[in-house]
Amino acid sequence: MQDALTSQFDVSEAKLERIVADALKGADDGELYLEYEESESLLFDNGKLKSGNYSTDRGFGLRSVLGESSGYAHSGELSEAALLRAADAVSAVTHGASGTYSAAPQRTNKLLYTAQNPLAAPGFEExxxxxxxxxxxxxxxxxxxxxxxxxIAANWQVVEILRADGHRVRDVRPMTRLNISVVAGIGDRQENGSYGMGGRKLFGDFLTEQSWRHGADEALRQALVNLD
Known part of the structure; x- marks a missing residue:
């Protein structure tokens, strides 16, 4: 998703900024927070593929802060009507007040993780x-x-923040995970071991045969140590 989330509203970017600015007039701080998320997970248990889930979600939250008071409203509908309802709710915090809007946080060019979507590869069959x-x-x-x-699970999250002063920030967050659990037993006794790996990276960055074998061996080692 290369387009800004703000572009998915049924109003122009300029009008969106005006609505947010009006809603946060007199506030010490606040912002419009937008999020889009894709998630996928597969569970293989007892020799069978037990579950497979895929979902997408999007929405916004509008926050207004004045002193120790705060107002918050959210919706899964990216529309002018939904935003105006949220603006009406949060503006109650600053009604008749005159706060000093805080300065925007400093930007950084430091890249901590890739913006690529990890759900695409490997494919479902792989x-x-x-x-x-x-x-x-x-x-x-x-x-x-x-x-x-x-x-195995993956998540891809796009986050955008629009402040009352027009300051915008955007972050794209991948997340991947592989979890392995083993139950070993002798007679009536059985114990389990587990191992997990992943992070804000693509599967190709860490999920090699050598890495998953290491994880499987470690999960089994824990189970056998507990059993012995």
Whole structure:
């Protein structure tokens, strides 16, 4: 998503800025916060793909702060009508007041993570094959393995903030995760071990066969240590 989230409203950017500025008139601080999010997760448990979920969500929040008082309103509808309702709600905090709007935070050019969407790669079939491979690897590793649960998840979040003074900031946040859980047992006794990896990075940045084997071995090691 390259276009600004503010462009998804049914009003011009100029009018959007005016509505926000009017709603926050007299406030010490406040902003319009917009968010778009895509999420995907797969769970492979007990030799089967138990669940697969994908979702998208978007919305905004409008906040006004005056001294120790604050007003907040939010909506999943990016429309002028929804924004005006939110503006009416938060402006009650500053009714008849005259605050001093705080300065915008300083910008930084430091890039902490990629803006790429991690949901695209690997594809669905590749993800399922990966989960199957981890399951087969652990079951073939030790006969005491009774259950294997592996999940893979990704999230991509676009955040924009528009202040009353027109100052704008945008952040695009990827998040990936692989979790491995093993249950090992002898007779009536059984114990579990787990390992997780991921972060604000793409799957290709960390999810190699060497890395997932290390994670699987560590989860199994914990289970066997607890069992012994």
């Amino acid at each position: 993800k399922v094959k990966l989960l199957q491979s981890i399951d087969a690897y652990l079951r073939g590793k030790d006969e005491r393995v009774r259950q294997v649960s592996v999940s």
